[in-house]
Amino acid sequence: VHLDDALSEIHRVLKPGGTICLTTPNPLELWRLIRFVLTGRGTLDGHPDHKFLYDPLSLKETLKRTGFDNVTVETQELRIWPFSKKNVLIPYAFGPFKRLGYSLVAVGQKGQIPAH
Secondary structure: HHHHHHHHHHHOOOOOOOOOEEEOOOOHHHHHHHHHHHHOOOOOOOOOOOOOOOHHHHHHHHHOOOOEEEEEEEEEEEOOOOOOOOOOOOOOOOHHHHOOOOOEEEEEEOOOOOOO
């Protein structure tokens, strides 16, 4: 199933004013970038459980294109040490690291039906 088709169907069946929230791996995750630069290993465009990774901008554009409003995309779970079993959360306002979290969280809303 193509993501646009799935999101369009979700938008169709979601009640007016309803909200969608989804997560996906972040291709710009800090340790993915460091591993790729230092070793040449790994990939910036794939994940074992995903055929395609969306960067924050393309995910936001996809949600808007399929009809969602008030779309936001943020990262979460910035891993301070790549071998840690527990991710360490860093506040989103933490300067240059705010887009480098392990996963993206996208939220969008289906518009209300205009009152007559």
